[in-house]
Amino acid sequence: MNFDLQWFFNLFSIVLPGLRITLAISIISLVFTLILSILIAITRYYKVWGLNLFWKGYITFFRATPLVAQLFILYFGLPSIITSLKSMTAFQATVIALTLNTASFMAEDLRAALESVDIGQLEACYAMGMTKYQTMKRVVLPQALETALPSIGNRFIGIIKGSALGFTVGLADIMAKAKIEAALSLRFFEAYLCVTLIYLVLVCVVEHIEARVQKKLKI
C-alpha cells in the first residue's frame, strides 16, 4: 500500500499548530452567532415591525447562498466598493461570514424554541408582576436555550467545519497547513486524512461537552 505511515504521524506536528486559528475562528464566531441569533430571535418573537421584515430578508439571503460565495463577496468584493472595508483582515472576514451565515439558521432555531415555551410560563410571570423584559430574561430565554441546545451544538459543528474555508482567503488554519503539505509532498491522502482526523476529534469533543451540558440541565 502506498501509505507512508511515518510521514502521516509526522504531519500532525506540522498541521496541529494551525489548530489555534481554527479554534479562534470557531469560538469567536460561535459567541457572535449566539448574540446575533438571540437578538434576531427575540425581535422576531415580539414581531417588532420593520426589524422583523429586515431580518426576514437577511435570513432568506444567507440561508439561500453558499458560505464560500458570502465570504468571497465580503472579502474580495465589498472592499472594492466600500473602501473603508479594505483594512478588514482575512480572519475578520471569515468570522463575519461564518457568523452571518450561521446566525441566519440559528436565529430560526431559537425563535421556534422561544415560541415553544408554554404560554402558562409567561402568564405565571406576568401574574406575579414581572415585566416583559424580566420574563424574557429569567424564564423564556433560559427555557428556549435549553430546548435549542442540540441545534446550537449542531450549528457549532457547522462553524468548525466551515472555518476550513479560512484557507481560501489565506488563513493558516489546519486545513491550510494540510493543503500546503499535500501540495509540497504530493501525498494527498496522508495530508487530508490527518486534517480530517483532527476535525473528527474536535467535533467529538464538542459533542461530549454538549452531552454534559444537556445532562446538567436535565438534572
Place this chain on the structure above:
Amino acid sequence: MIKIENLKVIFGELNVLKNISLNINKGEVIALIGPSGAGKSTLLRCINFLTKPTAGRIIVDGFVFDSEKYTKQDILKLRKKTAMVFQNYNLLKNKTALENIMEPLIIVQKKQKKEAEKTASNLLAKVGLIDKRDSYPKELSGGQQQRVGIARAMAVNAQVILFDEPTSSLDPELVGEVLSVIKQLTLEDNKTMLIATHEMKFAREVADKIIFLESGHIGSIGTPDQIFQNCKNRRIRKFVSQIADIEYEVGLDEF
C-alpha cells in the same frame, strides 16, 4: 377590597362577560361556580389583566384600574395587588420549588436573597413540602406542584388571591391534599380569595359567598346555604346536582 364595575369582555363576536358588577369585602372567600364556558376564568384573569377587559373598571385595595384608560405601570400595579393560582400550576420549569417562590420576592419585591429564602422556606413548610425545596417542577406530582403554586401566591403578600380551578387538572386522589391546603389558608390568613371551582362540597365548606356565573353574567350570589340548600333557582339546582351529590332540603314549588 375588590370592586368590579360594569366589566365587559368581548372576544370577536362572543360576549364572554356581560356587564358584571361585583363587590367583595376584605377577607371574604368567594367561590365562583357555574357551567363550563360561563366566563369564570375570564373574570379571574381580568382582575390581574391576563385578559384585557373590553370595558369597565376594576378596583382592588383602593387602586382604580380603568380598562379604557391605563398605562403599563397601572398593569403592573394591578398585578402586584393580586396573585394567581393556575389550573395547570404553571410553576417555572427552570426553577426549583424554592426558587419558584423566591422569584417574585426577589424580582418583583426586590427583597434580599436571604430574606426571600427564609420566607420561601417557611411557606414550603406550611404546604408540607420543605423536603422538596430543591426539586424541579417535573420531579413533583401534580398535587405537589399545585401546593408550591399556592405557596408562591401566598409569598407576595397580595391582598387578593385568585384561584382558577386549582384542582381540575389533578388526579382524583391528589385533589384532597390541595383542597386541604387551601382550606387551611382560608382559616389562618385573613386574605381575600376568589376561587373558581367545580368542587361543590369544598365551595360549600370554605366560602363565605358563592357566585353562580352563567353565560357571562351573575346568575345568583348568596351564602352557601342560600345556594346549596334553599335555592329556588332551577338552573342552579340542576347544575349543582349534576356535579355533586348535594341534597336540597327544600323542594321547588313547581314539583
